Amino acid sequence: MTAPTDPSRAAPPRATFADEREIDAFVETLGRFERREIDAEAWRAYRVVRGAYSQRQDGCHMLRIKLPQGATGAAQLRALADVAGRFSRRYGHVTTRQNFQLHFVRPSDLEPALRRLAEAGITTSGAGGNAVRNVVACPLAGVSPDEAFDVTPYAEAVTRHFLRHPLANALPRKFKIAFEGCARDHVATAIHDLGFRARLRSAGGRTVRGFAVTVAGGTASLCTSGTPLAEFLPAADLLALAEAVIRVFHARGDRVNKQRNRLKFLVRELGFDAFRALVEEQLAKVLAEGPPRLPFDPDAAPVEVPPAPQGRPEPPTVAEIVARLAAAPPRGPGEPPAVVPVRHPPPEALAAFVATNVRAQRQAGFSAVTVSLPQGDVTAVQLELLAELSLAHGDGAVRFASDGHVVLRWVPAGEVPALFERLAAAGLGRDGAGSAADVVACPGADVCRLAVTRTRGLARLVDERVRERLGAAALGAALPVHVSGCPNGCSQHHLGAIGLQGSARKLGGRAVPQYFVLVGGGAGEGGAAFGKLAGKVPARRIPEAVERLAALYLAERREGEAAGPFFARALERVKAALHPLEQLRLEDASPEDFVEPGASEDFSPETQAGECAA
């Protein structure tokens, strides 16, 4: 069942999420820290909730910018471009939770960066720390052919309910919420503290909207698939239930033991029935107080309508695009992403791109176009170009997606070739979205204090190897490969069909970078399946390992079998395929084995105190 498209309920442009007074307070608190009126710990706890983290390099910050539901209009894209260009390295990273991260931001640049973002309606409040984090939603919401209904307005309502909510930035630990409307769970609701899957029911001759709710999922130290809390929560009760769960977590969560204080630990400690009883008790209170209400009819939320065909700006020409990219390339510190403009790609390139990166929308005649960013990196100029291309060919907005993708929606099918030509010129025409070449990577040891290994160089080598050796067959097959630089799993490697987790081994007294290879992960109808350890492979051999496993999948999958379930079923075969790559004897080791892909010096893992629990 799919909700009808009714132009009279068209979604209005989004209201701002920002509040300048918060930035005033931020600046004042930074001043107090600089004058030593508050200590480093107090400043840290304050700033991380507002998205400003420390990074591996002292004296500068990682800034996490919240993009609720990944929905980002042209004005927001331009603000991100401006901030990345002026205050960071002219590029940033699209994260697995629809945020945008910049690194090497100086403390004195935080204020102008936050103010520029606020001008475009963007806030960083709740982007980090012990807060209700970015509320994520399926990037195809509103245009997916098989969704029950568009979850975006509901997810936005939850975002606004908890933005500046008295409890939401003062929780025992971070709290993550996700919404999915499609049959396939694109956002892994089951690993969230609260996961909502859209459901429709018939009642009294009409269709009622609601959600199947899971609670207390998570990855990292205790991989847990969320437990069903409600089979069908009427949409009208959405905010009340979320409020009740937050109150229970706020009141009962562990504030002492930072390693074990996500909601999943509380549920485990209390037992699910006792936890549910607490939620029900709180829910009764919330309802008695006069429950928070959605700002629209719960069964008839605003819907997206096609963008007007008239009055759209001309897109930039290929020559302009190439010139603009050359004028402002990404820069260091660290190795900037390679931007490779392709002028006038051949028809085969368009066909390959259409096969893997373009899908028909529910609305006849329109396409959703996936731009796959290598390792989630996108430059300031590319962001500006995406803004212009979304205005010229789409609805003037994009959705950031959890696999480091940017989705342009509402592209008239006939305009896909023109759009592709410009994307290719912008270095954004990569095909193979979602394939083994399209590796999802966390930021890794280039910038992250907790990292054991660098991830970006490795991801690039895997990408190259899969393209060279396996070609179109692999690029056309969905095979999620995720790489994290440590067990925390910020790339969601526990959920990859192939998940790579950075670690180290000793050989002849020296450190060799290696990866734990997990296989069989994924989020499905029955919840999350977490990858199982299939081997420990030196970093230099990982591209070959991924090639072997991808080839195994292509050769032996059953009709319609997804990669995750295939690898789960074929675990022993996978172990056998990896085994020859695992062993590394000192006499066989080459100097390269001691150097990480993407590095020039010998590997010497050095983790620092992180701020993830702050």
Ligand code: HEM
């Ligand atoms: C012990 C510390 C940390 C833990 C346990 C941790 C855990 C996680 C987990 C499990 C996820 C992915 C699952 C999900 O999407 O919910 C995640 C997301 C992420 N983490 Fe971490 N993390 C830690 C520290 C850090 C640090 C220090 C950084 C970088 C400075 C970082 C960067 C990210 C990024 C980029 C994401 C993507 C999600 C987002 O945008 O919110 N994490 N983290």
Ligand code: SF4
């Ligand atoms: S997985 Fe580890 S290395 Fe990667 S960003 Fe998270 S904490 Fe850092």
